[in-house]
Amino acid sequence: MAARRLPLILGLLGLPWLIAACFPPLNHDSAAVLTWAQRMVAGERLYIDLIDVNPPMIFWLNLPPAAVAGWIGLPAPLLLVLWYAALSLGGVALALPFLPRVLPEGARWGLLTAAVGALLILPAHSFTQREHLLLALALPYLLHALARAEGLRAPSMMATAALFAVAVCLKPHFLALPAGVEAYLLVRRGLRTSLRDPVIAVMVGIGLAYLAAVVWLTPAYFQTILPMMAELYTGAGTDWGHLLLGDQVPPLILGGLILGGIGWKHGPAPRLLLIFTLAATVAGVTQLKGWDYHFVAARGGLLLLVGWTFGHWLKRPAVAVSAAFVLSLGYASLTAPPFAAQRRFAATPEAKLGQRMAQAVPHASVLWFTTSLKPQFSLVQALGQHYIGHYMSLWPLPELYPPEAPHVLNPIARSEGVERQVIDATAADLARKPDLIVVTDGASEPGFGGQPWDHLTYFGRDPRIAEALKAYRPIGKVDGWTLYQRTP
Incomplete structure (x- = not known):
């Protein structure tokens, strides 16, 4: 050679x-x-409109x-x-x-x-x-x-x-x-x-x-994100x-x-x-x-x-x-x-969900109710969708309601701190009228340790969110994800 x-x-x-x-x-x-970077290019503000640690x-x-x-x-x-x-x-x-x-x-x-x-x-x-x-x-x-x-x-x-x-x-x-x-x-x-x-x-x-x-x-980042991390990670x-x-x-x-x-x-x-x-x-x-x-x-x-x-x-x-x-x-x-992710992707539940979403509304605006980053952002990029949420995921919820403790929900009117921020952000996200929303079965998410958790029940206690959710109907379920489409 x-x-x-x-x-x-x-x-x-x-x-x-x-x-x-x-x-x-x-x-x-x-x-x-x-x-997040694409949304920054479009004019949204990091750590204000786009929350991440x-x-x-x-x-x-x-x-x-x-x-x-x-x-x-x-x-x-x-x-x-x-x-x-x-x-x-x-x-x-x-x-x-x-x-x-x-x-x-x-x-x-x-x-x-x-x-x-x-x-x-x-x-x-x-x-x-x-x-x-x-x-x-x-x-x-x-x-x-x-x-x-x-x-x-x-x-x-x-x-x-x-x-x-x-x-x-x-x-x-x-x-x-x-x-x-x-x-x-x-x-x-x-x-x-x-x-x-x-x-x-x-x-x-x-x-x-x-x-x-x-x-x-x-x-x-110093005014909002670091205090949020201090509140949520203290007992980690x-x-x-x-x-x-x-x-x-x-x-x-x-x-x-x-x-x-x-x-x-x-x-x-x-x-x-x-x-x-x-x-x-x-x-x-x-x-x-x-x-x-x-x-x-x-x-x-x-x-x-x-x-x-x-x-x-x-x-x-x-x-x-x-x-x-x-x-x-x-x-x-x-x-x-070698090439396992690419070779297997088409046969995964994530790909099947993506196909269902693309059939319902091509290049849709979407909002996910999930504590994970999987698979929504891989699908957003693969399908050319527009994600509208303030938060990448609802990851603060398992920190606020850890799986080892009983899930006794704080009264919605008395929620404060990060919990209030997440609820208000979700209400604002739904006010943007996304074409599709995907709700993950909370019990299937690692953050809740297999314990029952219903995202829509939790957020539906807020009158703004409950009213916004009336405009959506379920159109399919794939694995642990339920897909909802906004009605005309």
Whole structure:
């Protein structure tokens, strides 16, 4: 295998997964954020008309594909995937020229093959999630960190640091990654060299500028969202045993320590990759949920470490590429067979519901009564619908009425705080006269722990909502969802 053909081969290996990501269903979280960005482009205000607890960076990053979709008519999910791919590939292109100077040929191609697997194959249905974007924008920074560890410097390093800083701003938990990498470089290079390194100044500057922008552009985040989170999350508990000893954290730590220990004496590459993997694991743990997608970046880091290890010991580029790709495919298949979401989507209850909605009112305005983001926003994007709700979902309700406590409803006239905000927002949503509403059976929603809950009974106690609901008739039921259509 001629070395000059390897870039083309890597591109062809990853291309099917990139193409598949452009087809429905878009990840539900990503679809929700993209929907909010489209409504921002249309003039609605984040944290006032559009309520969500996430900091604004992810919404701002979604504005370019949302705006372009409105201008040229291409599907917004397609443009979102291409936008993220362009950001990552642009950063990698800046870092690639340094790799031959810091890695031998075998290790270099093993690492790059693993990068294709980590970015395109491993994420599966978490494609475009924030942790996936973190990994995509961290890779150029990490490649440049290998060069910085060897004393190399270049203006392009500031560009990849800027991209990475933007990714870190997506969630405060992500600060663990630059902290770990820069701490290693500080120990390796010394304090004086690190203080003179403009990369750190660039990242700190972007972080401070972002904080100032949040205060200036979205003051409602501090005035409304943070108090809401304080009210709802105060009593939230964490199952630390499941979080630390479940199926996510132990394999990452054990695998990272074994591979990092094997390669520790062979230069900064395995050390930085180990530190990145452990720091990304910490970022996942500190989110206190243990959800699979919270560890996408950590699994990607471990795969990068595996790729370097294969390349380092196998030496020959062709063998390293083959081994790293096969392992990437096998590792990813443990959690999701290739293209599983796209291949199975048409036969799912979600797709059947979408077909029923499209038959009733094409490109409808819709409102969902559900505590989840699944599947409404994936359907909104796939069907070109317009979601009109103030909230992405009714997630505050299980926090206000936890499943372990009896569901004794607060009198509607005396509701206050977040509960009053949710009720008023729902009344305002129905006043917009959506074409369709979908009501999820509360007992089927994870938030209520299988306990009975009727969304329409709960909200129907408000006279405004009760009157608005009279205009809707049920037209079908699919799985746990009942579809209602507004009558003329």
